Amino acid sequence: MGSIPAYSSAPGESESEILFGVRQPKTDVEWSKIGFTPFQVKSGTWSQPRWVQEPYLKVHGLSPALNYGQQAFEGLRVFRSESGSVQLFRLASHAARFARSAAAVDIPAVPADLFAKSVRLAVQLNSDFVPPFEGGCSMYVRPVVFASSPTMNMYTAEEYTFAVLVTPVGLLYGATGLRALVVEGFDRTAPKGTGAFKVGGNYGPTIPIMGRARKQGYGLTLHLDAETQSFIHEFSASGFIGIKAESAETGAPPTMVIPKDEHILPSITVDSVGQIAQELGWKVEKRPIPFTDLGDFSEVYTVGTASSLVPVSAIERESTGERFAFTVDAQSPQSAYARLTDRLQGIKRGLYKEPWGWVEELDGVALRNDIERITNTGSVKSPE
Template sequence: MRIHGMAPALNYGQQAYEGLKAFRTPNDEAITIFRPNRNAKRLQHSAEVVSMPHVPEELFLDAVRAAVALNAEYVPPHDTGAALYIRPQLYGSSAQLGLSPPDEYIFAVFVIPTGVYHGAHPVKALILEDFDRAAPNGTGNAKVGGNYAPVLRWSDKARDEGYGITLHLDSVRHEEIDEFSTSGFIGVKDNGGQVTLAVPDSKCVIESVTSDSIQELARSYGWTVEKRAIKYEELKEFTEVFAAGTAAALVPIRSITRRVGGGEDVVTYIKDGSEEPGPLFEKLLTHLKDIQLGRADDSFGWRYPVGEKDKEIAGAPGGRNGDATTVDQMD
């Protein structure tokens, strides 16, 4: 795919993207996509944030289904637990010198097989004190590249120091939890069987599809779900903490470290030397994966089937991968 060097996507960051997955059901009988309708709505929101037109939900769903159907041979077998990662993109593509809306936008969908990400191994988290992911009333609630590129150097630095993930506090006072750099934050309290899930209510975080799914599962168990401000001091009250995102699904957090006054404040959830995540994490992740892989009843209506008919879109009469790659072909 070619793009002009003066495109707003390359010069002004006018782009948005999504991430979702397709899975094979048991015995490789069918292929389904997990909750693509939610990604369609989120892309519309992101597009609005960076001044681009909406991609209609029906077009988004047709394009995603087509990309999967035309590349069905690359969807990993069910028994591997792996998936086909789907990356829809929307960006300003026409040559544009001034800072004004371009004449052309491209909506494209790419796919690539992906293995089982991270697994369920606990990771240490480091709170970033010297870098704020997003500003109040800024772009933090949109899935745009500008929210991710700046954090790369900080994530690499943290990784070199033994931290597998970084966590952001609110950028105004550094008092409340926002989210992990690439995942949503979920804190869990287990008070003698009375379980409460807490997720941040912040204008600076994206609406995580995985986190929303976990919240729905929790409600189905009769657990309490709270979407509210989470103070830093509350971290020590959680029984378990995990990061929720498309790539890794759920990742258990071993500990959260904050560097203050020349020292370190560490909250530990899983002791060093143990690779066993907590029981609530195990219950939620197992149920989520069972739904995604077709091993459990889909009472929520989250699985969207993909079939041969989904190859039959305008511009792809022969049905082969590579045919459905431009806006014109998707009209």
């Protein structure tokens, strides 16, 4: 990571406009910044956010986060609209899932309003790093919370830290289709375990699994249920969606099938795509999906905040030699993938109105008091 560039004002741009207006995208994006706020058990409250202009945290080497994995995290994307405004997508849903994940590892809840304010502040103060509308890039926001005070045993920590990191990102995958390998001999989560929560312990052990699969030419790894190895759960870092093609004979619309199991992380993007499908008049089923049902799907997607919606070309299982191939048609406006992607990305970028209240336009003026406090600019006045 390179050094953090200072923001240089444009000609005629006042200090107030720099702080409270949504700035234009920067052309150099080698950057990341964070803001964080600690929770102390003695006071029982979270402090107000601070703005930290570097991507590093000073953490005690004996913190439960480093030694026992006591942490939780989130991931959301921020987009620039065609008019230049900055769009937050499903902020409230991410706040709610973040709280559930924290509770699973005994971390005090970050109040939804503090979560939302911290995300807004991190994005607003770095809005020039939200990529332009053209090109499909976005800003990735990574809230994380962890036990930060030193302990030698597995006791309740005395202090916790909540941080929000932001960085501009490109597209994780293309739309050409990814091959997936079924994971065997390893279970991502245990029955009655933490699979439904976004905590690091679910992801770290899959890194070597994914690495070996990539060396074999696979872009994804697919996990089945731990108990029977016969039901589809999710990909290692994203959700699963299967599509049954619309009927040419009867004209019946496509059917979307989403895995349902208490051990699967409730994906916000999967939920969004499911609701979009219903709005399009498609049938949506949420149920356990036997592995053998893969043959019923014409299209399969990997779905998540980082990956968005990406087609899967094939799923293979080494132990049985089974291979299921799927249609990858990203160009035809008639393909299910093209219709879903157009609507999902259009909503995120402000091209389509949506009935669910998912999109929030960032308002720097509404954050004025907090911005003045954390940037020590209380004397800044609005331009007349």
